[in-house]
Amino acid sequence: xxxxxxxxRAKKRYLAFExxxxxxxxxxxxxxxxxxxASSLLGDVTTSNCDIKVLGFEKGKGIIQCSHTKVKExxxxxxxxxxxxxxxxxxxxxxxxxxxKGATEKFLQN
Amino acid sequence: xxxxxxxxxxVHAAPDGDSTIEELxxxxxxxxxxxxxxxxxxxxxxxxxxxxxxxxxFEVFRGIExxxxxxxxxxxxxxxxxxxxDVLIVHGGSEAINRAALENPRVDILNHPAFEKSSGLNxxxxxxxxxxxxxxxxxxxxxxxxxxxxxxxxLSDLRANLELARKYEVPLxxxxxxxxxxxxxxxxEILAFAEVCGFEEDEALDAISTVPERILKKNRxxxxxxxxxxxxxxxEDIF
Numbered sequence: 001x002x003x004x005x006x007x008x009r010a011k012k013r014y015l016a017f018e019x020x021x022x023x024x025x026x027x028x029x030x031x032x033x034x035x036x037x038a039s040s041l042l043g044d045v046t047t048s049n050c051d052i053k054v055l056g057f058e059k060g061k062g063i064i065q066c067s068h069t070k071v072k073e074x075x076x077x078x079x080x081x082x083x084x085x086x087x088x089x090x091x092x093x094x095x096x097x098x099x100x101k102g103a104t105e106k107f108l109q110n
Numbered sequence: 111x112x113x114x115x116x117x118x119x120x121v122h123a124a125p126d127g128d129s130t131i132e133e134l135x136x137x138x139x140x141x142x143x144x145x146x147x148x149x150x151x152x153x154x155x156x157x158x159x160x161x162x163x164x165x166x167x168f169e170v171f172r173g174i175e176x177x178x179x180x181x182x183x184x185x186x187x188x189x190x191x192x193x194x195x196d197v198l199i200v201h202g203g204s205e206a207i208n209r210a211a212l213e214n215p216r217v218d219i220l221n222h223p224a225f226e227k228s229s230g231l232n233x234x235x236x237x238x239x240x241x242x243x244x245x246x247x248x249x250x251x252x253x254x255x256x257x258x259x260x261x262x263x264x265l266s267d268l269r270a271n272l273e274l275a276r277k278y279e280v281p282l283x284x285x286x287x288x289x290x291x292x293x294x295x296x297x298x299e300i301l302a303f304a305e306v307c308g309f310e311e312d313e314a315l316d317a318i319s320t321v322p323e324r325i326l327k328k329n330r331x332x333x334x335x336x337x338x339x340x341x342x343x344x345x346e347d348i349f
Binding site: 020021022040041042071072073075076078079080082088089090092093 | 137141298307
């Protein structure tokens with residue numbers, strides 16, 4: 001199928017985050033917990049509008065993608081995450097950017 | 111206008127909570143706070159006071175959370191602890207205690223006012239809170255940790271209190287009420303969460319920076335302070 005024109009594609013924001021937790025977690029654990037905390041806090045309708053995706057996650061840091069109008073809601077649902085696999089954990093947003101490259105360069109490289 | 115300073119006004123370190131003072135302080139500093147208040151529960155005070163760490167560019171304040179069931183004993187405790195602590199918090203939870211706390215101008219914050227089927231505030235108490243400058247504390251730990259019907263109840267209580275606070279101009283304080291370092295949240299996350307829960311952007315910002323700063327200023331007056339309204343100013347060309 002032909003790809004959507006750039007001007008028609010949904011605009012996004014990329015949140016660089018770090019995981020602070022009792023035990024290390026994998027990307028799929030984070031995906032599961034973020035979506036479940038978002039659907040519990042915001043409801044399924046708003047969560048679908050947020051368009052939350054966990055792009056990459058390694059060494060305790062990663063990038064979450066969301067709709068550019070729903071950054072606040074996404075942050076709130078990341079704050080509402082308290083446990084991953086039953087172990088206490090929290091996600092700390094390091095910063096937001098309009099591109100993956102920007103988020104990586106600004107917040108993930110030391 | 112410079113960058114706002116953020117404060118977390120209710121953090122419980124060991125032995126009440128799970129994390130040590132050092133862990134909480136370093137994480138709060140990493141999150142971008144300017145200071146935190148270490149609150150101890152008055153009904154399980156340790157024998158001696160823990161020393162507060164001194165860190166450059168970060169302030170650690172001594173707080174106390176009074177847990178008491180009779181108003182007369184509460185007033186006694188307020189008198190006992192007022193001068194030795196920076197921030198005095200009352201753990202509400204019954205009509206009598208909420209009322210006693212909000213009518214006493216020496217109290218800084220009332221936390222957990224909700225009980226049974228009430229949000230804990232009404233127009234009478236809200237007016238008293240505004241007159242006496244007692245802030246209502248909104249604690250995030252219970253909101254973050256519960257789900258479903260419990261959280262729905264708490265959020266509707268919060269909304270009811272928010273309406274009253276707007277109408278009577280009661281100060282609000284957002285705090286984490288953290289029992290361990292995993293309960294701490296960065297200021298921006300707290301702001302986002304508060305806005306999702308019904309706060310306006312500037313209300314949330316006030317509740318995490320301006321109101322705490324005002325409380326600290328009241329309790330830690332400058333060097334020339336004599337009494338309310340009377341202050342010795344330094345410098346020669348005042349007149």
